[in-house]
Amino acid sequence: MAVLTPETPTSETPPPAPRHALAPPRRSRTAVLVAAAIGFAGAFVVAYLLFVRTEAGQRAEDGVVRFAQNLPRSTVDWARPLAGIDGVEVFGAAGIVIVALAVLRKRFALGVTALVLYLLPLAAAQLLKIYLLDRPDVGSAGAPHHNSFPSGHVSAATAVLLALAVVLPARFRTWVLAVGAPGVAWVAAATVALSWHRLSDTVGACLLVAAVVSAGAAVVSARRPDGSRIPPVLTAIALLGPVAVVLGGYAVLASATSVPARFVAALVLAALSAVAVVLLAAGPLRRVNFDPSGARNRLSGAAGS
Structure with missing residues (x-):
């Protein structure tokens, strides 16, 4: 007489579920984008809190x-060309270029995504x-106290660059x-040199x-996961790296011993922070x-293989 053990299969034990070729992959890339x-x-x-809301800042x-x-x-002659640029015309033209690139690539949905991530x-x-x-x-008194945080010029330059990267x-x-x-670094430093903006305005x-585009990318990635496995250290960098840039800039600017030194530090920090x-x-x-048609093509190819 056979003795059944917990490991002994019976007719009532359901067979293991087959692994489908199109099973949803891990969404680790989405986690990194959310962290970013x-x-x-x-x-x-x-x-904003350190530079704008404190007396020291x-x-x-x-x-x-x-x-x-x-x-x-x-x-500051090196920064003066920025004063001659009509922002409305330039950044409007950038939006047209983004749409034109999508049309040339025959990726209308991609163009809409890039345009939203540009304008938002x-x-x-x-x-x-x-x-x-x-x-x-x-x-201290003597400087303009209307709010200039964040900089519109630097926002536009950064948005143009990231939208081009998307399309x-x-x-x-x-x-x-x-x-x-x-x-982007030149625009950031130039706005400081021309006294249009403070360092915090450019960094902010x-x-x-970057926050808006990363959030949009996280939504896209969650809908079209690629299954890539990303090391946890990259998630930590995405989460903590930006605040390290801010804290480092604040420490350097606050430690400058003279106003000319602070001016030079602000220029350098504006450029370096933008690049970072x-x-x-x-x-x-x-x-x-970011391209829905590309996602469909990849899934179709996997189904046919």
Whole structure:
């Protein structure tokens, strides 16, 4: 007589479920994108609280603004081309280019996605700057105290770059971001040199755009997971890297021993912070499939194999 053990199969034991070729893969890339969106948004809040809402932050940045206002014109000639740019025309043309690239690639849905990720952070920047955020007068007198956080110029430059990275083929994404980051850095430093914006305005602008685009990419990735397994250390960098950029910039600016030194530090930090934020965004965005038609083609190919 046979003795049944827990390991002995019976006729009532259901067979193991077959693994379907199109079973939903792990969504680790989505987790990294969510971490990046949270990290950028959290760093945006930290930058606002540290630089705008504290006396120490305002004193450090107001000194830079007053110094920039009194500089000889020739000292900042390198930044003057920005003053001759019509922002509405340039950034409107950028939107047309984004749509045109999508049409040339015959990817209409991709163009809509890129255009939304381009316009949404621009609208958010203006809404926050004009209606929701303020700059209390808790620092030194003598500098403008209307709210300028975040910078519209830097928001637009960052949004153009990230939208181009979305609409172009994914194999070019890293190169586009690497080549375009110095352009965003120049815009950020130029707005400080021309006394239009403070360091925090430029950093906050980059962080805001990166947060919005990362959040949008997380939504796309959750709907079209690619199954990539991403090391936890990359998730930690995506979450903590942005706030490290803010804290490092604040520490350097606050430790400068003279106003000219703070002015130079603000220029350098504006440029470096812009590059750092773009590169932090580039990692999680590198292989996100923003194109719905591409996702359908990949699934069809898997079904036929």
